[in-house]
Amino acid sequence: MSSTSAIGWNPKLIDLSNQRTDKPRISGCTMVMDKGLGLTNFRDTLELAGEYIDFIKLGFGTAGLTPETVLKQKIALAKKHQVHLYPGGTFFEVALAQSCLDIYFHTLRELEFEWIEISDGTVDLSPATRIEAIKKAREWGFRVITEIGKKEEGSVTSIPQLLSTYEQDLSAGAFYVIVEGRETGENIGIFNQYGEVNQSYVTQVMKTVGPERIIWEAPQKQQQVWILGILGAQANLGNISPQEILSVESLRRGLRSDTFYCWKEKKSF
Amino acid sequence: MSSTSAIGWNPKLIDLSNQRTDKPRISGCTMVMDKGLGLTNFRDTLELAGEYIDFIKLGFGTAGLTPETVLKQKIALAKKHQVHLYPGGTFFEVALAQSCLDIYFHTLRELEFEWIEISDGTVDLSPATRIEAIKKAREWGFRVITEIGKKEEGSVTSIPQLLSTYEQDLSAGAFYVIVEGRETGENIGIFNQYGEVNQSYVTQVMKTVGPERIIWEAPQKQQQVWILGILGAQANLGNISPQEILSVESLRRGLRSDTFYCWKEKKSF
């Protein structure tokens, strides 16, 4: 159950797992944002922390700027480590704005991407078009992650809007729904300009949807700590910086001061 | 014309170039600040993003702290990728303060550096000495970048002062003039303590000088977005963090939400 088996600490004696489950897992996922790791760095990161990474997103349009040989090796390395690699939603939106969805899907299939993100963070999508894009992606053979929320500064999606889009996207065939937090986690969606979480918003959403199919973009430590405190280690967290993967895993397992209470109180948070 | 040729996206169908020109280019340059990349990381960065990097500055005096074998390999790797590598201006100022300019120039030549930075961010240089240093560097065979602006917190160069130094430096033989922004881009030159751009300052300067020979140090995303919005993708941007190279290139090409408008409005920004 615990991934401490690969580590030189005797799990019978020191418990580092905090009931953390191994990959593949549905909840408790960590989605990392790669906005330009070199190939060696990418491999290095997977060899260090592959057990703790479920998804890597090639941020915004960077997949299109990555030399083909590097991109293909990233795709192969991710598969080898059971990590799902996919291009950011903005790239989808660029293709859409150029009326090139089929060539976009086709190229992604050729490159053997298995997951895809459908979003309308910058362009406007009618519900019908959004549903159609999800279904089309499914027909091309992709597993689909959608994203809810505009990228514009200060933009907030109302709770009813979020909930109805969530239901709609899952019904159309999406597997996960991401709540937009951008790279900064400031002045966007559930975060105010200081990066503080709109706690009642999250709590209210979680009353309806459960933690399994929702990924909270939470780039800042205070955000990760708060969401893990409420949802437990099974929360799905997104937009984690490559430098923060072991830090986030430490938070999940109570191996950092901010979530250490699980050991003090002898219970999992 | 477009560097998308090396990428697996069909440029006839999805346009990722936004009229971006290939290297070597005079304007639209990206200058990266290396303040301590290991050799593998340096190589990794060039192999991922060499097409998008025009200059790499070894920040302040770090060239002098880099082991000789590493430094020589960085120099060779940069050349291989058509990237101009040069030591930061503070190193020049240290040599100047020790009355060692000739040995400084000599050592840089031995190491086969081709570009050099002349600055007075910390020391005081009379116009005559500054001109002399530029000319001397040219005589040693270097191409010269000068920097305008003091590094002291809150320091601002007046517009007439900037314009006259700009003219003076180019006349003396400098190829580019950098406007100081430091590593942070806060409370320095054109940036206030929140990193916001003094917009009228930049606009007024650009009325006189054109974008080709001026490099704006702009380490923060909001600064890059604003300068690209005003000057277009041909703006020269400096002090870009190695982690942000693909992000900046995405901004130049409208592949990130903040500059996506070029696709929405079907025109280059």
Added chain:
Amino acid sequence: MSSTSAIGWNPKLIDLSNQRTDKPRISGCTMVMDKGLGLTNFRDTLELAGEYIDFIKLGFGTAGLTPETVLKQKIALAKKHQVHLYPGGTFFEVALAQSCLDIYFHTLRELEFEWIEISDGTVDLSPATRIEAIKKAREWGFRVITEIGKKEEGSVTSIPQLLSTYEQDLSAGAFYVIVEGRETGENIGIFNQYGEVNQSYVTQVMKTVGPERIIWEAPQKQQQVWILGILGAQANLGNISPQEILSVESLRRGLRSDTFYCWKEKKSF
């Protein structure tokens, strides 16, 4: 004396040392915080900057999350470069909370760690238990670093408390005492919410203890500049980010604008 011997600058002509001493040294130490460097990146960092690194801390519980093969290679590489590698104090506290101190010490010995950190940043330790832990660690053959200060936001240790714990820890066998600053250096111990140093606190402490056995966690540049300005290049600085090692070394040697005054005034700061 100066480590510039490995560098292509003629030390007879350009002085880059600012009287900096070579390793191994007791004071003037730099302690780097590794919270998840991949193995190649770790090696890369040592090959670039090994001369400037005295300690590397595997932050909080990350040592327990590092795959055993990677961990063992990090330990071997650190030894090769005369760098002392040790797990963060939170890991000790996790073992303590699980009543597993012996297995913790045993495992660290098996892995051939030579240094260990004893802290009570999150758990409560009576002075007697703290002394006992230090002595036990010494009996297991470790050299001991202790840490003073709680990790809770806004927490400050009084000066008399700090001084008495300092004396107590050294008497019990500790070699260094670290003053807590966390990864951020904000709203903790000697730092306010803006990261500014409580200057009278530090000055008063230094009247009693001298700079040799105390390590100041100072992750931000302004903090490093201030502490180096007061204590000189022989200050021990901790929680330095791997990206900032050459920057901190540049500050120590007056090769960055912020501490350049040593050259202007022709004296060491």
